[in-house]
Amino acid sequence: MNSIILRTGTVFILPLLLLVSVVILLRGHNEPGGGFVGGLTAATAMLLHMLAFGPKEARKLLPIGPEAMIGVGLLLALFSGIPAMFAGLPAFKALWTDFEPVQGVKFSTPLIFDVGVYLTVAGVVILIIFSIAEYRGHRAIDAQHASDARAREEAS
Amino acid sequence: MHLLMAITVGMMYATGLYMMLRRSIVKLLIGLVLLSHGSNLLIFTAAGLSEGNPPLIRPGEDGMVGPHTDPLPGALILTAIVISFAILAFACVLVKRGYEEVGTDDQNAMNTTDQ
């Protein structure tokens, strides 16, 4: 898509959307939000950028690839369940600290878990959209089928 | 209102199933989406409807005050929505690839394996 308005707009909106997605993630434990919605918001932001500048540019924007995001996210979520086992508690039992990296958000295993969810969801959606957008098979093959269909109609 | 919602769920299932009974496999996917809307609403309605009052505890309080929406179906539906999206994307791509191989979206033409 080649629209100056979209491109210019995206430049401003993208950081804003990403920031919003993090806010949604962090406040999720107390207000509506959380890792799922936050991850989707982040993915939408990337999607917007992809529509404006194409998948190649959008990929450059990501510090790590979407596949790696999925991996890191899943590992974070999994590891958040492990500390409890060392304390002799069942896996995924929440552990809390009083440390607040951001005002009102306490550092805890559910927070790590939610970050893992955020990364996984964002990674999956971005991976899906990018794969489809980058897929080169479409046009050539579809055109072939369309001409096949025309040939069939003419023959019959 | 529950009756209305029940009818809506029924309509979602009916339209979803009708689309799934088409031979065009793209229509089948549309039917799948309608069906998952129906399922989400089914879970949501089955727990009982009440206007307003989301399951959010007010700051400074220890629990919910007064009637409120059941949080459990919400949690179930939330993940279901995301998963059904991923599955739908997978199915779309699969259908797309199938279409490229077979040259039609008629699923009766796709009934042979190993080709």
Added chain:
Amino acid sequence: MVLTSVFSLFLLALVAPLVTRVAGRYAGWVLATVPAGWAVWYAGFIARVGEGEVITPASLVWVDSLGVALSTRVDGLSLMFALLVTGVGALVVAYAGGYLAGHHHLGRFYGYLIAFMASMLGLVVSDNLIAIFIFWELTSVTSFLLIGFGHDRAAARTAALQAMIVTGLGGLALLAGLLLMGVAAGTYEFSEMLEGGITLGDHPLYIGILVLVCLGAFTKSAQFPFHFWLPGAMEAPAPVSAYLHSSTMVKAGVFLLAKFSPVLGGTEEWAWTLQIVGGVTMVYAAFLAARAVYFKRILAFTTVSSLGAMVMLLGVGGPGEAAAMGFLLAHAMYKGTLFMVAGSVEHQTHTKNVEQLSGLMRIMPVTFAAAALGAASMAGVAPFFGFTAKYLMKGPIPEAAAGSFLVIGVMAMGIFMTTAALLVAYKPFVGKPNEAASAGSEAGPALLLGPVVLSVAGLIGGLMPGLFVQPLVASATAAVTGDAPEKALSSSIGMINMGTLLSTSTLAIVLGVVFYAVRDMLRRTTGLMDRLDPMLSGPVVFQRVLSGTLWFGRLQTRLLQNGSLNTYIRTTIIGFIALVLGLGANRLKNAFLWQDAERPSLLGMILVVLLIVSGVAATVFRYRLAAVAALGMAGVASALIFVFYGAPDVAMTQFAIETLTVLIFVLVFYHLPQFTSFTGRMQKFSDWVVSLAFGAVMAGMVMLAVQTDMAPKISGYFSENAVPLAYGRNIINVILVDFRAADTFGEIVVLGIAGVGVAALLSVSGRSQNPTKPDGGVA
């Protein structure tokens, strides 16, 4: 240690191919040392078990809650079999090294053979019924591999499949029988049944147990009419025939019947079933043996006949059991010998037909000596072990229920066995060497060791019964009858006077020689049998049953699995509707009449109507993009419903997902041609009827669910504990990341898999190898 012997052999089977690669042509000797060592170890028990001791080592718990354990029990019967399995096994492994020397799958063959040995050993020492079944099936599986070893020949494949299906079906029957036995006796440990003195003869399940266990035993031991698989199994290499199909596996059925006879035996049904089936098999197969011309085929039929005799003797009971045990041991020795001799002759001369050989005596003198000793024992010539067995046999038979029939039967078997003995040990060896025989030469040490050891053992067993025969047979009999070993044989001895025995067995031998002399005439006049036998049992019936089963399978697949997704969905849904309406039409109707406290609100009604309209629109629009837009509308409407009814989290998610869904549809399907209508008006109408009926049923289910109070405790718990325990005020999020975090983890794993799946599907290059033809068909 007993279990160790079993598992060490399984281990050996695993490493056998490796050993073969390292040890080369000496692999057979190397591998044979392990079973030989175990044979010596088991032989050390002869004295103890001979005094009536039963060795029951500690068992290994397996599935405790189901009463399954790897428990072992070595009594006289098990000991005799364990010695046969390991002793003959060692000889056969060494023999195989000579017989298959240079075969490029020799390592694999050793592996199969030793795995079979381990299974068979496990079978005979197991005490738990389930463990017995498992080892029983393992012998079937390994036997399948061994028979089908020459898998490049269709005949070998067919024979392997036949043996597998017949013994496998028998195995299933046996499993059912064993389970019933366990239920009836209240335990799956056989020794507990013996110690508790449990006999199931009067139990209401007895007939069922008897029929099922007999089916298992009869198929395994090739009793009429299941006997056909054994001659077919002669496709296997000779070591397999010598081992599985004469001395061990086919005797598993006899072993099982003998083992169970204290619990299941002693009834009229037991006696008649075993006597008739065993007796018929004995006579019928002996007759076929006398007519056959192929070395191994003759031996196979005599084996079937001998197995019949053993089953029959177990049916006679009492002293008959001593005879069965004696006969079993004698048979294992001479038949093992003869099979190995047959293999050697085949291996050296490349001729399978005994009529085409003569004069081998001069070319293969040692082999001939072993053959002569074995055949003499088979014909029951004094003083061989075979004669002793015959002696034990002739006493109890006249007393049996089917006495007069059996006396004639045993006589007939003796005659035909003599003929068969002459066919395998006389015909090919005497006279002038012909062309086929001259082509051969004496076999090497690996091929000679087995036959020589076994045939000499048969001679010693007859001459000096006290050495090992008497203690073994006595303690085995004791295990079966429950008497003390020293008494077990005494009742049999002296039941028949020597003069009668000598005269009848001389008569049998003379008649056998006569039949041998006129064998050509015998074969010609009974040529009908060649066509009759397959029709009575074997290949024809088997093929009919097999192809019938396949036909039924195909028919069913055509009806149920026709490959059309629409048909599957339609069938499933119609079935579902019928089920729900059939079970609860009334409840469903009443559900709609419920008085709802929640009044319909205007906004709610608008949203609901919007949702329904967009849903219907998605179905009727002819343009794909319009349908997708309607779909997006439906998603937005349902998101608004979530907002309206207090689920902001869900609504946010739904909004985001809806956007993405529409985008994906557009991206993926933008370039496809427009919808084509594949179905006619009538089909559409009937689909609408089914769909609306389904919708109505689902609506009714919702109404039912609303009125059902669904465990309020769960949600209540979450609401009450979200702040105190999880320090979170958004209960939905608390459920997702804290209370049910493990579930959520599972869900995001699914997400990850779907995402990677999409990427993988799109990165695979398709079509290039598989061009589509212009007519839409696929090349």
